[in-house]
Amino acid sequence: MPSNFEIAHLWVFWLLPLPLLIYWLLPPLRMKSASITLPTYQNALNYTGEKPRKSALVKRKNFIQWMVLTICWVLLLAALSSPQLVGKPEMKVKTSRNFLIAADISFSMAKTDWVIDGEKARRWDAVKEVMHDFIQKRKGDRMGLVFFGTNAYIQAPFTPDLQTVGQLLDEADVGMAGQMTHIGKAIAKGVDMFEKDTIKTKVMLILTDGIDSGDDVLPLDAADLAKKDSILIYTIGIGDPGKEGNELDEKTLKDIATETGGQYFLAQDEDRLAEIYDEVDKLEPIEYEEMENKPVTLLYYYPLGLAIALIIASVFIGALIQLIRQRGRKEESYV
Structure with missing residues (x-):
């Protein structure tokens, strides 16, 4: 039975720039964490005359992480758009x-x-x-x-x-x-x-x-x-x-x-x-x-499954890289 590829909700792709709008318009997420106090910390302040200030650590994502997030976002939108194969109306x-x-x-x-x-x-x-x-x-x-x-x-x-x-x-x-x-x-x-x-x-x-x-x-x-x-x-x-x-x-x-x-x-x-x-x-x-109803084969699970697989793979690879770095640091400290 001949079929044609169709996207049921094409308007979903208008949401492509949504992450950029959120990034530009919303303030960054601030999370408090305890700092490490050194025994001589107060002496150093008295000596220099400096006052303690609040500090912030900005975690930046590398290019590969941004690419993974972008691809996952596109795949999720593709799944939401409900791609499908639509056959001819049956007689x-x-x-x-x-x-x-x-x-x-x-x-x-x-x-x-x-x-x-x-x-x-x-x-x-x-x-x-x-x-x-x-x-x-x-x-x-x-x-x-x-x-x-x-x-x-x-x-x-x-x-x-x-x-x-x-x-x-x-x-x-x-x-x-x-x-x-x-x-x-x-x-x-x-x-x-x-x-x-x-x-x-x-x-x-x-x-x-x-x-x-x-x-x-x-x-x-x-x-x-x-x-x-x-x-x-x-x-x-x-x-x-x-x-x-x-x-x-x-x-x-x-x-x-x-x-x-x-x-x-x-x-x-x-x-x-x-x-x-x-x-x-x-x-x-x-x-x-x-027949009023045309035979339809839904394909949304392909981009959705690919997005999930990509997220899991990126998390696994990131954890593996971090583990390798930690081991490298321990070896340098022993030297």
Whole structure:
């Protein structure tokens, strides 16, 4: 993640001349200390006629000490200014829609006319494999699953937990909802789910390979209910309608999509189904929004630690030099 160096409190560096102002404006610190009285001190005063006076010893710092103090002061101000690495604002996925997948798991989805990794597979297994990838890409959407056959059942209510939706998808298999294909019931069940939720943007994806065989809820009547509730429906036909034995009602699926403002797609194999999912991703793009808080890495402890280390080192070196001088004086006194 690219970052930029910034100083949060640049005004702190206006305090740089503060030690000089204190040095010039404030009086020097005076500290009293006892003097050593010699036995002949009073005699010397009487002899010379001088009067005792107060004396002062001004301890002066050498150049190195002044440099150390100056550097420490600059480092302390650098720490107070709060240097930091500020990254770019992260993009947060915005929860903007409910996305419902209604999948046909009637007996016809058990046909082994699709191919996975070079081997024949059931339509449902191929559809489920591609559907997994599609669900995981829909971060930010609240996904729901409805499986239908003779009846329609809610497998997963709307939830942002896409991993759980994927697990519930794995648990479904052909025939669990009956052997017939009732598309109208699936749409009606989806409409009922959408009515119980508060998010306004509603998208339904219907996958089926058959012809609606219901007579209680007709697909177009259900589509009209979905339109009134502002539900957008994309329909995907599974299989090749030109082959013998395939009973795909493309006209009804096209009418459902047109009625609600969606689109119809035909998936004759796994690759085409993956392409269709990519197209749906483009038609219903995931929305992002910038986070207000930028990722920040504070760096104040670097100059602060360096200043402390420098002070400790200068004190240690000063004590060592003083110790060496004291030993040198003792050796001279012995000589």
